[in-house]
Amino acid sequence: MPRFFVPRVELGENFLVLTGENAAHARVLRLKNGDAVTVCDGEGEEWHCVVSDVAPGQVSLVVQEHTAAKSEAAVFCSVYMAFAKADKFEHVIQKATELGAAELVAFPSARCVSRPDERSLAKKLERWQKIAASAAEQSGRGRIPQVLALPSYEAALQRAAQAELAVCFYENEEQRTFRAAIESAPFRTAALLTGPEGGLERSEVEQAQRVGLQICTLGSRILRCETAPLCALSALMYAAGEF
Amino acid sequence: MPRFFVPRVELGENFLVLTGENAAHARVLRLKNGDAVTVCDGEGEEWHCVVSDVAPGQVSLVVQEHTAAKSEAAVFCSVYMAFAKADKFEHVIQKATELGAAELVAFPSARCVSRPDERSLAKKLERWQKIAASAAEQSGRGRIPQVLALPSYEAALQRAAQAELAVCFYENEEQRTFRAAIESAPFRTAALLTGPEGGLERSEVEQAQRVGLQICTLGSRILRCETAPLCALSALMYAAGEF
Numbered sequence: 001m002p003r004f005f006v007p008r009v010e011l012g013e014n015f016l017v018l019t020g021e022n023a024a025h026a027r028v029l030r031l032k033n034g035d036a037v038t039v040c041d042g043e044g045e046e047w048h049c050v051v052s053d054v055a056p057g058q059v060s061l062v063v064q065e066h067t068a069a070k071s072e073a074a075v076f077c078s079v080y081m082a083f084a085k086a087d088k089f090e091h092v093i094q095k096a097t098e099l100g101a102a103e104l105v106a107f108p109s110a111r112c113v114s115r116p117d118e119r120s121l122a123k124k125l126e127r128w129q130k131i132a133a134s135a136a137e138q139s140g141r142g143r144i145p146q147v148l149a150l151p152s153y154e155a156a157l158q159r160a161a162q163a164e165l166a167v168c169f170y171e172n173e174e175q176r177t178f179r180a181a182i183e184s185a186p187f188r189t190a191a192l193l194t195g196p197e198g199g200l201e202r203s204e205v206e207q208a209q210r211v212g213l214q215i216c217t218l219g220s221r222i223l224r225c226e227t228a229p230l231c232a233l234s235a236l237m238y239a240a241g242e243f
Numbered sequence: 244m245p246r247f248f249v250p251r252v253e254l255g256e257n258f259l260v261l262t263g264e265n266a267a268h269a270r271v272l273r274l275k276n277g278d279a280v281t282v283c284d285g286e287g288e289e290w291h292c293v294v295s296d297v298a299p300g301q302v303s304l305v306v307q308e309h310t311a312a313k314s315e316a317a318v319f320c321s322v323y324m325a326f327a328k329a330d331k332f333e334h335v336i337q338k339a340t341e342l343g344a345a346e347l348v349a350f351p352s353a354r355c356v357s358r359p360d361e362r363s364l365a366k367k368l369e370r371w372q373k374i375a376a377s378a379a380e381q382s383g384r385g386r387i388p389q390v391l392a393l394p395s396y397e398a399a400l401q402r403a404a405q406a407e408l409a410v411c412f413y414e415n416e417e418q419r420t421f422r423a424a425i426e427s428a429p430f431r432t433a434a435l436l437t438g439p440e441g442g443l444e445r446s447e448v449e450q451a452q453r454v455g456l457q458i459c460t461l462g463s464r465i466l467r468c469e470t471a472p473l474c475a476l477s478a479l480m481y482a483a484g485e486f
Contacts, residue, residue: 070463071463071464073462095467098464098465098466098467098470099464099466099470100462100464138467139465139467140463140464140465141464177484177486178481178486179481179484179486216486218486219316219343219480219485219486220313220314220383220485221314221341221342221343221382221383221384222341222381222382222383223341223342223382224338224341224381224382227338227342230470230474230477231342231473231477231480232477234473234474234475234477234481235477235478235481235486237474237478238421238422238477238478238481239481241420241422242462242463243420243421243422243459243460243461243462243478
């Protein structure tokens with residue numbers, strides 16, 4: 001079923017109107033009176049509607065049902081990934097959105113080769129947020145994940161540590177499994193933190209541990225920096241009973 | 244530690260020699276006497292060695308220890324993915340190799356847009372196998388996953404059904420979870436089957452069920468055809484106690 005994200009402030013309770021890009025998209029889909037569509041506020045609620053009128057630049061809808069989005073995970077999961085080369089973070093934004101992440105957070109760490117300056121970062125953030133919105137639409141999400149960039153590794157740790165389950169994955173950790181962390185206590189919020197191409201430095205991992213993150217392995221194989229967060233997120237969603 | 248794949252027939256018990264591409268790669272890495280390297284037969288065994296001589300086109304090694312590869316998963320997992328557009332299968336080969344898959348199997352299904360002919364398939368298979376070998380080397384695998392292409396959907400089902408855990412993922416399945424399938428019985432071999440861009444047809448899913456595959460959901464979000472197999476594989480490895 002077609003899915004449109006409309007800002008909360010533009011949403012009524014019984015009647016809705018699609019305008020601008022949404023109306024253009026509706027036209028591409030050749031929507032006509034009587035067709036069923038879903039409208040989301042991007043914050044976890046959705047409106048199941050039927051098209052009542054199609055005019056140039058404006059599609060009118062009648063609300064049939066207003067519910068919490070059924071496709072949102074019960075766990076609020078934030079994916080923290082160190083700045084990576086090329087389009088790796090964009091790849092992770094798209095896939096993590098499909099997999100149910102609530103937030104994507106980029107940050108610098110010692111071995112990051114890519115370190116966008118402030119100006120290019122502002123542009124990138126705009127682009128990243130669009131990728132999240134598009135992936136949310138295609139995967140049927142009720143929430144558009146927020147994409148953030150933090151100025152320092154320490155800022156990332158401080159923020160991640162606030163989650164009820166906060167994990168830093170380290171390739172040299174051999175003992176502590178992700179399962180042990182997941183099963184250690186119930187949680188409603190999770191933060192999964194992974195390093196850049198060259199990995200995190202040992203001192204950075206120790207710093208994460210001091211701030212309160214659990215240091216875990218993702219198994220005995222070396223995962224690329226864009227594979228690790230998606231592997232961890234998939235496992236978390238499985239463990240949380242999503243599928 | 245550098246890792247080289249050498250065909251079983253070229254391997255001795257106490258002394259090994261790297262030649263050809265492996266010797267060239269050793270040169271790029273500037274290996275010198277005394278450096279530690281790992282040699283794998285690509286079939287699950289590895290030799291921990293020390294460099295004893297470096298000559299043009301030939302690097303001699305002394306074996307210190309010969310063991311089963313520590314990075315191989317206990318579960319033998321085959322990933323079955325319908326032919327997809329562009330380089331999606333190549334992406335899945337690389338990532339699934341990192342994640343521990345033992346086999347990658349491509350097959351046609353009703354809604355496949357991409358259907359390589361026999362000649363282009365032979366070329367593609369060669370390329371696919373190289374991607375698997377390269378990803379195995381980088382991720383520290385002891386086994387190079389085999390990449391196969393089957394001529395029909397039915398052939399894929401018949402082969403997949405031989406695994407102790409055989410699952411077909413379907414976006415319209417709402418009841419049966421992957422967890423229910425995983426926990427229904429112990430297994431040492433697994434087959435995870437996913438559809439092409441447009442998904443599997445209902446009749447194809449019914450056919451899979453008749454042949455003995457379990458039909459499962461991967462959650463309430465629609466995953467792209469290249470995301471689904473990696474999500475399922477990550478969850479399987481987690482469930483099997485890999486991390």
